[in-house]
Amino acid sequence: MADSTRPELPGVLARMWGREPAPRRGPKPSLDLARITKAATEIADADGLAAVSMNNVASRLGVAPMSLYRYVGSKDELLLAMLDAAAGEPPSPDGLSRREYLARWTRANVDLFVARPWLLSIAERPPLGPRGLLWLERLLAALDDTPLDDNEKILIGTTLSGYARNEASLIITLEGSSKDGTEPSSAAAYGELMAELVDEETYPRLARISRGRVFAGGDAAWIDEGDFWSSLDLLLDGIDSLIARRRGANTRP
Template sequence: MADERARPELPPVVARMWGREPVSRRGPKPSLDLARITTAAMEIADAEGLSSVSMSSVAARLGVAPMSLYRYVGSKDELLVAMLDAVSEEPPPLGDLSRREYLYAWTKANADLLVSRPWTLSIARGGPPMGPRGLRWLDRLLSALADTPLHEGEKIGIATTLSGYALSQASLIIALAPERVGTHLPPSSTVYGELLAELVDEDSYPALTSAVRSQAFVADPSDWYGQDTDFRFGLDLLLDGIEALIASRTPSADTRTPSADTRA
């Protein structure tokens, strides 16, 4: 028997992000729309941080009453969803890049976007994309994997893994930024290593002590995290695993039965 369950109803803010809001033919044209509201919210987040974004602060920026926003966005959480999609740029084009090169470019661009707007980090942790721009990123990654023998669930899993790597690396890059040294915020890589030298001992933390003594945490001031080398190192580990998975699903090019000579 066919599954007769009805499809879940789109959340109102998601419907508006996709332009599916019913258009009224009566009365004056609304003075607001979701795009104006999210732009005002992003301007506040860029200038003052995400904590300063509220329905009242956005309304004040637009010169309207807070209640007038609720026709377009039901809560701050819905507004955050719209903000994350609105700030997303176009994903890298596939072009002539090899599959591995594209997966790297896609993940790096994802991380770069988060680093450029640090307030997006906490929103991105909230769940998978629902807006048209965010889903375009997912579509492009799936397109890069289209000619592989992987099943669709595995492709989605790769997208989730690479998105998670971009998010974790963006968080680390922002946390170790040089301007945060000397504050209550997480220290730079070099300072972190120096602090560990004061905390760990060879008896309790033998492997970590060895890493500290070898200056594994020391970073060049001009390349405080090694966004190219360190980022690529970790990502290459993931890409190696993806290529190995694809290879394991790919039939051998030579499936002929060995001849009598070779079986001898």
């Protein structure tokens, strides 16, 4: 007898996890979720997420649009499959320390989004596919030797993935705007523009900063690797501090 307390998996999730019952008779289907997802991903890579539609995917595969609905019930289901497929494999621990692995995990997230900017618009949904959940599993494994509770570990994953999305969004936005001339082309140019705009009475702190060395850097690109790692260090320092506090609390008499 089936367990009535277990949720019934939506069709696309069952297929992503290999849980869909295999057909007993008849010819092997010419389509499968992997082929559909690959075609949709290729369209998104070439023309952006807005170009992904059931009609366009069907046309790329040379089939009728209605034939896709046996595998994906809607565009939202297709996006869920695309998000998981694009995630790929999470970085391997490779004997890294906890802090080193969390840094590598976060950097890999940034690289993933920068390589496929269209992922940013769908990546805020919680992971449900096998690849997305493996990323979360690897991060949790890096926290195994800490006294943090499960909720705190999940929050760390949410915080680091959110930082990665924000960093990737900043890279993509600034690179695009500097190319079309709508924004300053470098941090130095931004500092010069700010210095021209702000006055010392209303914006005393920004006036001091803009006239200092904070935005100096010649014509270097907006996004500096040092800035990324410095900001990430702030988050990792906070995680280390939380772990130290929990360990201290657990050793008190």
